[in-house]
Amino acid sequence: MTDAELPGRVPVLIAGGGPVGLTCAALLAGHGVPSLVIEADPSYCSGSRAICISRRSLEILAWAGAEQAMRGKSLPWTGGRSYWRDREVLHFQMPHEPAQRFAPMVNIQQFYVERFVDEALDRKLAQVAWSHRVTSVRQDAEGVQVGIEGPAGAATIRAWLVACDGGRSTVRERLGLALEGTQYEGRYVIVDIEQKTQRPVERLAWFDPPSNPGSTLLMHRQPDDVWRIDYQLGDDEDAQAALEPANIVPRIQSHLDMIGEREPWRMLWASMYNAKCLTLPDYRSGRVLFAGDAAHLVPIFGVRGLNSGLDDAGNLAWKLAAVLQGRASDSLLASYTAERLQATHENLAYGAKSTEFMAPPDFAFTLMRDAVLRLALYEPRVRPLINPRQSAPIAYTGSPLNGPEQGRWTSVLAAPGKPAPEALVRGARGEFHLTQCFGRGFVGLVFGSAGDAARAEQVPGFTLVQLPDSADALGQARERYGVASADALVVVRPDGYVFGRWDRIDLDAARAELNQRGVRL
Known part of the structure; x- marks a missing residue:
């Protein structure tokens, strides 16, 4: 333009x-x-x-x-590994299943x-x-x-x-x-390098590796044979000098040598980051x-x-x-x-x-972090403390937009304010994921009172997705949405969050609840 x-x-x-x-x-x-x-x-x-x-x-x-x-x-990736010096202390896996739409x-x-x-x-x-x-x-x-x-x-x-x-x-x-809020002092150099590798796609983290003593270092594989490498600077290192290739290349080469990555490589981009x-x-x-x-x-x-x-x-x-x-x-x-x-x-x-674990802000945090890493070598119960707790959708507890939850439900996964759970179901055109129905208007998931095949239909203000038992062949939808009655209605917002649940199919009640919250359908 x-x-x-x-x-x-x-x-x-x-x-x-x-x-x-x-x-x-x-x-x-x-x-x-x-x-x-x-x-x-x-x-x-x-x-x-x-x-x-x-x-x-x-x-x-x-x-x-x-x-x-x-x-x-x-x-795609599903987990990662963390190392203290040159020994593995954690191998974590994020929840996933073959029937899910995305990794x-x-x-x-x-x-x-x-x-x-x-x-x-x-x-x-x-x-x-x-x-x-x-x-x-x-x-x-x-x-x-x-x-x-x-x-x-x-x-x-x-x-x-x-x-x-x-x-x-x-x-x-x-x-x-x-x-x-708070700004932390720890600084990281972040570097893209191009290098061919056969390693699986995982989140890799090293604490005090022999290649970069006293530092924390992260690696992620990217498309186009690119490694993203983040490493921590010492408090006494000059930030401007740290971004010069003459200072970056030896540190990267030392780590690649340590983990056995021998292919030729070249640096593509570098920058600096500190946590806020x-x-x-x-x-x-x-x-x-x-x-x-x-x-x-x-x-x-x-x-x-x-x-x-x-x-x-x-x-x-x-x-x-x-x-x-x-x-x-x-x-x-x-x-x-x-x-x-x-x-x-x-x-x-x-x-x-x-x-505070990746880049301890003071001696006390460093002492605690190192103690956890030592114990993790021998004690499995300590290892979850190293897990970086990857991003997950937030439940909007107490939101003014949350609707009612009427009747008895067997799961809290789809309570009002929760992200609507994924489920693989069957329709007239074959299998589909429920999340494919979200992202535009309000969706009414109709359990029980429907024909022999799942179908979607438009009614004023809603897109209805019919989910008879024949459509829920894997049992995922009823289980994850907590449906306990023969008929049920779950209304999902345009952003894929649950608005409300009813143990009967009552679109007028759902529409009235939305109107009370300023949404006119």
């Missing part, structure tokens, strides 16, 4: 063309809402950056139209995620203006007035503004808002909404950064679309902060624990 094509007004302006901003645009388009993404850089990012994409994020990216591209390029985690460079979502955008509803940046943000009774600077000069756009412009958010700064546990206290300021790193900064350990940002986009897009289209009151947006701030606090708590 050229400067001459920039509109003076657009329903939603998204600042930041990274994975979160582009995904937000794609999801808004899926709900019929036009948006414009502006990105300061001329194209996709360089370097691997965020590399681990969770199962939940893969579902969201599928809603954005990137499922097949992600499947074709990413490297628990995949590795892929961030620039591929950006490219795949961008290429899938509906250009009638979502445009991207590269090499454009926000210069000013002003709010008045009519909304937000955003100053834009591009190659041909300045422009002004009126819109609802979604700030996805990263940890150094210009939008946040222009509004005088500040992140709150920071968040805004509110993700809404008038008609400005914050998502991803603009809203919160989460440590990389446990890979909650980009994954939490994609969850922000999934949560926000349908709510903002409903408000703009007159299908919900403005108060619905309060649930965005309520739910995603709760998720951030949980992610920060896990991230802080992982950071």
Whole structure:
């Protein structure tokens, strides 16, 4: 898009063309809402950056139209190994099964995620203006007035503004808002190298390895024969000098030699990182909404950064679309902060624990960490303490948007506020996963009172997915959704979270409960 094509007004302006901003645009388009993404850089990012994409994020990216591209390029993995010096102290596996739609985690460079979502955008509803940046943000009774600077000069756009412009958010700064929390001192050099390998795709971690004594080192295989290597710097090492190839190459070579990787290699990219546990206290300021790193900064350990940002986009897009289209009151947006701030606090708590183990902030933490690693050599019960606790969907406990739970249910997995469980079922066209039904409007999962085959049908406000016993051949749906009665209704939100459960099929009751929460179907 050229400067001459920039509109003076657009329903939603998204600042930041990274994975979160582009995904937000794609999801808004899926709900019929036009948006414009502006990105300061001329194209996709360089370097691997965020590399681990969770199962939940893969579902969201599928809603954005990137499922097949992600499947074709990413490297799935299910577990990892940790070593103390040169001895294994942990081999962990994430929950997974052959019938699941996606692996628990995949590795892929961030620039591929950006490219795949961008290429899938509906250009009638979502445009991207590269090499454009926000210069000013002003709010008045009519909304937000955003100053834009591009190659041909300045422009002004009126819109609802979604700030996805990263940890150094210009939008946040222009509004005088500040992140709150803790920043850790430990620094990591992150490096991409190209080298062929036959190793399986796993998360690999070393504590005090002989190749880099006193350091912690992480390795992840990436597509295109790329290793992502992160290693900790000592407190006395100069940050600028640490990024010089003359200092990086010997450390990488030493570790590759130690683990027996003998193929030739070359360095592609390097940067530096230190862990931060920071968040805004509110993700809404008038008609400005914050998502991803603009809203919160989460440590990389446990890979909650980009994954939490994609969850922000999934949560926000349908709510903002409903408000703009007159299908919900403005108060619905309060649930965005309520739910995603709760998720951030949980992610920060896990991230802080992982950071203090990976990069101990003082002598006491170092002493405790080393004691755990020594004990883990001989005591299996200690080993779970080393587990990095990978990213997982957050249950929105106590959300103002949670509906009722009427009747008796045998499982809490699908209680209101929980991410709707996956299940493999059968329909007239063969097997399908329930998560394939989510991502657009409200879905009613109808158990019991249906024909001989599962089918989906549209009723006002809902897409109904009929699930008679003949469709649930593996028994996954009834078990995971906790269905105890002959007939039951589970209503799932557009972002794949359970709204409410009824031990009877009563769409009018579900519609009334949604209306009470400001959602009109």
